[in-house]
Amino acid sequence: MARETTVREPAVQLDKDERQTAAVGLADVAVRFRTKNRDVTALERVSLDVAPGEFVAIVGPSGCGKSTLLKLVAGLLKPSAGDVRLAGEQVRGPRHDIGYVFQRAALLEWRSARRNILLQAEMRRMPGTTARRRVDELIAMTGLGGFEDAYPHELSGGMQQRVALCRALLHEPPVLLMDEPFGALDALTREQMNVELNRIWRETGTTVLLVTHSISEACYLADRVVVMSPRPGTITEIIEVGLPAERNYTDTMGRPEFREATSHIRHLLGAASAAD
Structure with a gap:
């Protein structure tokens, strides 16, 4: 039986010291824009604080502003109202200290897996020795050993996303933003990537903010799940999943905490009878 629905007040604020220590902080944020025919409010009164090293997933109906929220954190979009901060510092423009993974791997077809990862280093002008050592670490961590010289057309969709993840993690960002990164993968590969992402998150200690349409994916991966309302997007509730950090996929699916959270x-x- 589902728990009684409760609504989390979206404007609840942490005190000044707590906000300063949050890896990601959004305070009473709104995003409004003008289309050809009307004014649109994408987000309204969104407040969220993410602790360093925490994994937070965001779910909600299509068009509720989930991706918009990530763009705010990345500094790719300015809020119409409210405050966005990374490690206590106000976000005023595009941030170069974060990692970003999209639904499509967006690899350069003429570059090998290793050289696609190193593209990040070239753009950031990282020292060559440091970058190459970091690439080797990431290739080993993500199970890409033996495929570092393969080109994108020689890699499966899951391997391509591993390359994209390596590229995003190359500069050891304190915050990793992921926008439906496994949505285009088949179900089995998606499960495998979920397991890999859980392991990588535990090993790196990176703060992760994940947007997904999959409720089970959100609950398997996250410490907390933010549930968004239809547009204008607000936070309906924040769910504490209550699972240990290290999670066996099959065992987790059967745990009462997982079943309770997904239900x-x-x-x-309003999707009790719908599949993820």
Whole structure:
């Protein structure tokens, strides 16, 4: 049975010291824009603080502003109202200290896996020795050993996303933003990538903010799941998943905490009978 629905007040603020220590902080944020025919409010009164090293997933209906929220954190979009901060510093423009992974790997077809990862180093002008050592570490961490010289057309979709993940992690960003990164993968590969991402998150200690349409993916990966309302997007509730950091995929699916969290989120989204 789903838990009774409760609504989290979106404007609740942490005190000044707590906000200064948050890896990501959004305070009473709104995004409004003008289309040809009307004014549109994408986000309204969104407040969220993410602790260093925490994994937070964001779910909600299509068009509720999930990706917009990530763009705010990345500094690719300015809020119409409210405050966005990274490690206590106000976000005023594009941030170069974060990592970003999109649904498509967006690899350069004429570059090998290794050289696609090193593109990040070239753009950031990282020292060559440091960059190459970091690439070797990431290739080993993501199971790409033996495929570092393969070109994108020689890699499966899952391997391409591993390359994209390596590229995003090359400069050891304190915050990793992921926008539906596994949405285009088949179900089995997606499960495998979920397991890999959980392991990589535990090994790196990176703060992760993940947008996904999959409720089970959100609950398997995250410490907390943010449930968004239809547009204008607000935070309906934040769910504490209550699972240990290290998670065996099959065992996790059967745990009562997992079943309770997924059931409650489906209830909140009005999708109790729908598949992820």
